[in-house]
Amino acid sequence: MDNRVIIVKNLIKKFGTFVANDNLSFEVFKGEIFGFLGANGAGKTTAIRILSGLSSPTSGEVIVAGVNASKKPEEIKKQIGYMSQKFSLYEDLTVKENIMLYGGIYGMKKSLIKERTDNLLEKLNFQEYGNKLIADLPLGLRQKLAFSIAIFHEPKIVFLDEPTGGVDPITRRQFWEMIYETAERGITVFVTTHYMDEAEYCDRISIMSEGRIVALDTPANLKKLYSADTVEEVFIKIARPVNN
């Protein structure tokens, strides 16, 4: 059985003469927690936009959840979920309204939305918050809810952008446990982050520099290879930022 959820072969993306992604090749597997790292300007955002169907490659092959990114980018969007630390939920809508909105956007039936909403609120111990505005929830709860909503339509892959940056250590750990559980259920978790300690939680990580992938392995193997104690040390040794 083919366990590959993301297949990238010789991906090149150019903007004019600038090569943002320079011949990327990598694969990500079902149920894997994959960390996608790189300095500012290394080409991460460009690559993620292609992987999520928002932009198409100049050349090369990109297959996400079995869909070819050059041919059917719209199909990809149905198969993925997305959550970022900066933008996640509508603050002036209630918890239930946010869930309904996202479910509706992904074309889920009303009855299914209702059923899963009840399950979700129960699982998160959120029943009392159902009719509260997002603006009135503490940050930690918002983050957990945002993640739950990103996987509400049961996508094959969920993209997380700095998911636990800035949250307190306890919430951060509860969040990672949710991620582990999600991955164990078979949903691939694709994490981009500047926080190198977040990278330590991933099964495998790739490090981009100047448009190329310069390292890809488990955190433990990379630390061994570069004789480093932390992923941060590995990163500093190999990821030269483009601008100073």
Added chain:
Amino acid sequence: MIKVVESSGISKTFGTTNALDNISFSVNESEIFGFIGPDGAGKTTLFRIITTLLLPDKGKMTVLGMDSIADYKELRKNIGYMPGRFSLYQDLTVEENLNFYATVFGTTVKENYDLISDIYSHIEPFKKRLAGKLSGGMKQKLALSCALIHKPRLLILDEPTTGVDAVSRSEFWIMLAKLRQHNITIIVSTPYMDEAMRCDRVALIQNGLILSVAPPQKIRDGFSRKLFMVKAREKHKLITALRKYPDTMKAYPFGDSVHVTFAGDRITESLFRFLSEAGLNDVTVKETEASIEDRFLELM
């Protein structure tokens, strides 16, 4: 010893939120003092009070021997403040921003150039570029240069490294350490626990309360139990099993391992038997040193 900052009983509420609750601490001359805590802990509110931009509801704040309310005008001349949000003029060039800040404080770039040369030299090649067009790392260096250009005695940096990549973060801390030669006291906040180790002393802050103030190594040493690092391939299964093991006090994910404390502060064969019965046969256990984050978790 002269205290650069002396905070006693500072409280501040916004509506029903206790942003700061009876905060007392002091900062010594030429030290790098860190406030470590998550978003919403109260770091920015506290910094706005120290920099005279916000009035406390209760308590007294003395900065550089002056009262933060009565002497605010004089005090502002001696403080450099880099807010969390990039707040330079995006439609001015690098050079124009720096000149502007120097002029506002009645000085020139030339006069204090030696203080910023180390930092500014990285962005000087781009001095004709608009500040809004700079990369994150370059913006941060420009903001620091502008905060320093009037040669302040106290520099206050609110999350200067948030959103900046690890390479630039590391460079930034080297720059801060060098500023000490100029007798500048630095107060810095960060949500990155690992950056605590770069400070002379740190205050752990959460929900408007200071949990602990000490040199970073002392804070780590404060961890009250033996800490073990447990690893296995299936992490979720491992955490779930460890929590069911009768001797486990606490088990939580920590990077590629699970950090665990046990009732007897030791591990026995029965642990491996227990985990093996749970289907985990690739378990390794090692005693490990507590990090600042472990201690923070213990105090929370």
